[in-house]
Amino acid sequence: MALQLLREVASSIRNSVFFSILADECTDISNKEQLTLFLRWIDDELEPHEEFIGFYHIPNIKADTIVAVIKDAIVRMNLALYNCRGQCYDAGGPMAGSRKEVAQQILKEAPKAHLTHCHGHALNLAVSDATKGSKMLSDALDVTYEIYKLIKFSPKRQGLLEEIKNDINLEAADLKVICPTRWTIRGQSFDRIITNYEALLLEWDACLEERLDSEMRARIIGVKSQMEKFGYLFALHLGANVYSLTDNLSKILQKTRMSASQGQRNANVTVEVLEKMRTDDKFVKLYQEVLRMSTELNISEPQLPGHRRAPKHFELGSEEPPFLSSPKDYYKRQYFEVLDLAIHAIYRRFDQPGFKAYRQMEELLLKSLRGEDTPDEIEYLTHNYADDVDILALKAQLSLLSTLLNSDNHQFDCFIDIYTAVKQLDKAQKCLISEVIILIKLILVNPLTSAVGVRSFSTARRLKTWLRSTMSQCRFNNLAILHVHKERTSLLDLVTVANEFVLKNDNRKRNFGVFTQQDFRKNMYFRQNLDLITHQMPPKKKCRIAKPNAQPGKARAHLEVNFSVLPESRRDLKNGHIFYLYTSFGKSVSETGRLLSSHFSLSDAEGYSFVAVITRVMNFVR
Numbered sequence: 001m002a003l004q005l006l007r008e009v010a011s012s013i014r015n016s017v018f019f020s021i022l023a024d025e026c027t028d029i030s031n032k033e034q035l036t037l038f039l040r041w042i043d044d045e046l047e048p049h050e051e052f053i054g055f056y057h058i059p060n061i062k063a064d065t066i067v068a069v070i071k072d073a074i075v076r077m078n079l080a081l082y083n084c085r086g087q088c089y090d091a092g093g094p095m096a097g098s099r100k101e102v103a104q105q106i107l108k109e110a111p112k113a114h115l116t117h118c119h120g121h122a123l124n125l126a127v128s129d130a131t132k133g134s135k136m137l138s139d140a141l142d143v144t145y146e147i148y149k150l151i152k153f154s155p156k157r158q159g160l161l162e163e164i165k166n167d168i169n170l171e172a173a174d175l176k177v178i179c180p181t182r183w184t185i186r187g188q189s190f191d192r193i194i195t196n197y198e199a200l201l202l203e204w205d206a207c208l209e210e211r212l213d214s215e216m217r218a219r220i221i222g223v224k225s226q227m228e229k230f231g232y233l234f235a236l237h238l239g240a241n242v243y244s245l246t247d248n249l250s251k252i253l254q255k256t257r258m259s260a261s262q263g264q265r266n267a268n269v270t271v272e273v274l275e276k277m278r279t280d281d282k283f284v285k286l287y288q289e290v291l292r293m294s295t296e297l298n299i300s301e302p303q304l305p306g307h308r309r310a311p312k313h314f315e316l317g318s319e320e321p322p323f324l325s326s327p328k329d330y331y332k333r334q335y336f337e338v339l340d341l342a343i344h345a346i347y348r349r350f351d352q353p354g355f356k357a358y359r360q361m362e363e364l365l366l367k368s369l370r371g372e373d374t375p376d377e378i379e380y381l382t383h384n385y386a387d388d389v390d391i392l393a394l395k396a397q398l399s400l401l402s403t404l405l406n407s408d409n410h411q412f413d414c415f416i417d418i419y420t421a422v423k424q425l426d427k428a429q430k431c432l433i434s435e436v437i438i439l440i441k442l443i444l445v446n447p448l449t450s451a452v453g454v455r456s457f458s459t460a461r462r463l464k465t466w467l468r469s470t471m472s473q474c475r476f477n478n479l480a481i482l483h484v485h486k487e488r489t490s491l492l493d494l495v496t497v498a499n500e501f502v503l504k505n506d507n508r509k510r511n512f513g514v515f516t517q518q519d520f521r522k523n524m525y526f527r528q529n530l531d532l533i534t535h536q537m538p539p540k541k542k543c544r545i546a547k548p549n550a551q552p553g554k555a556r557a558h559l560e561v562n563f564s565v566l567p568e569s570r571r572d573l574k575n576g577h578i579f580y581l582y583t584s585f586g587k588s589v590s591e592t593g594r595l596l597s598s599h600f601s602l603s604d605a606e607g608y609s610f611v612a613v614i615t616r617v618m619n620f621v622r
Helices: 002-016 063-076 102-109 119-133 135-152 155-167 187-195 197-208 214-227 230-253 260-276 280-296 327-350 353-370 375-384 391-404 415-423 427-432 434-444 451-463 473-484 486-490 494-502 506-512 517-536 554-563 575-586 589-599 604-621
Strands: 019-027 033-042 048-057 084-089 114-117
Touching: 002 033, 002 048, 002 473, 002 486, 019 063, 019 451, 033 063, 033 451, 048 063, 048 451, 048 473, 063 102, 084 102, 114 119, 114 353, 119 135, 119 230, 119 260, 119 327, 135 155, 135 187, 135 214, 135 230, 135 327, 155 197, 187 197, 187 230, 197 214, 214 230, 230 260, 230 280, 230 327, 260 327, 260 353, 260 415, 280 327, 353 375, 353 391, 353 415, 353 434, 375 391, 391 427, 391 434, 415 434, 427 434, 451 473, 473 486, 494 506, 554 575, 575 589
Parallel strands: 019 084, 084 114
Antiparallel strands: 019 033, 033 048
16 A cells, blocks of 8 residues: 555656655664655645655665665655755755765765755754854743743642732743753743743742752752843843744744745745844833833842953053943843844855755746846856756746736735746646746745654654564555555555455455455445444344345355255264354354254254354354
8 A cells, every 4th residue: 555655656756857855864662763755846736745755774874875775765766866956954964964975975966956954953053053142042041941940840839830820810821841952942931931920939939938958949049049130031031032033933934835945035034024123222112121020020120240351461552441331231232142143143054055046046037027137047047957947938938927927017026926926827828838837846846844854753653652663664664654645545446455465365365356346335335324224223133234135245155155055964064054054044053053953853962062063163253
């Protein structure tokens, strides 16, 4: 069944021609390295698909091993590696390095398979860089993580927090635990601390009144002292504003139907919002809000940190070094520093060399709709994609595209606008601009993120548990394919699957024969009407269900041909005779025994021995 699904997937990809590779690695419950492989392709309706190909056990995570497995999988799918137009991995050593890693080896055989560093992973690293670059934000994150450990790892303190919230009539959502590895789920965690701030301060006072060991008391005192400072409250509000934007971008980037160009556009929009936050008015608004909340909660006023002179060998001249004059200026500097770090980190992580080709294609489409000249973009396509696109026909179809989309009355600012408009064209209009459709497919086929690979790890955990940790790799892979491709699995032809299963073994072929559609229609009739049939029958009769005027099956026909006539001698009596007599006439062990006794002219004592024989036969059959 799994192989039949893969044949269907391979046929669809061959019809689409171009595809991209997505791969990731994980360790299963039996401590085996599993490489998960996906292929992305675009159908004629311009809808992207990311198809799961399977799990592949690899002895190590060296680049040569991974490349060999990817090539083997593509060859088995009867696909040409030369048609690969994109790769998407994380930035791990063997996957996307600069020497002999997987991406470089694939590029040697498929020069147009441009590498995309997984945007989700890139955003995760960007947020990590921005957080570590700001000491105020990094310290606030450490304190927040300590708060969650104190509350979430103690049912007693968790219950106490709920009681305090009820006493002060505070309607706030529960605290959200911070993931220690993912940096793009921080905004909601910071916001929950802010909404529960008053209840947390009261909880620390209540905890310190109890008898605690020295280590726990020190931890609570440390968290309480940090929460009573203005700097921590300011860092929470600033972090919540910045992290909420990156969290939202992370959710968008994990969508399957989004391409790398669309992901870049969303990242640029997020950066634009961060740049708009970089104004004095935005800072003053945030600062006043934090100041108001600190006054309501009796938190200490903002203070300047202690002045620290630079070493003498760094000093130039005799003038005094400049120091900030007020706490507001200090927090203003911290505010702009965090925003600059976030903007710079996103720009640096998302500016990838492999995106140059797709940027040229987008510019070609946008400039053509605006009526601008495109000599540089046409030249780039001629040198790099002449085998994929008919350049001469493309030039003519770009004029047709402008007419079809009515570009004079509509404004197209980005590729997403063009993609949405082209999707609404009918089939005949799409045939008129076939080369433009190929160009759009080349843009869309470039994957955005390898999040589908991470989702497949959950499938591995569900299928391969501690109780099934010794299953073979073939069975594990086939089950995973059937589980992931649920829609395709439900559309499989059961007759073909059953006959394929039977014909693999001579014993099965003798027992079952060849299945037809009629066999499955009977089975479907029985399933659909089972509840109705059993509901109308008394409880003792539910074990024997038969349609009225039903034709005998293969087993009953076999009994009628070979065992319907009882032998003359008792020695020639077979189990088949007993089973046929029971199912056709006796319907009970005692009645069948009486029929046998009368046929062989046995006494009651001798006939009683038949009961044990019949019981043994029926138990064997059941």
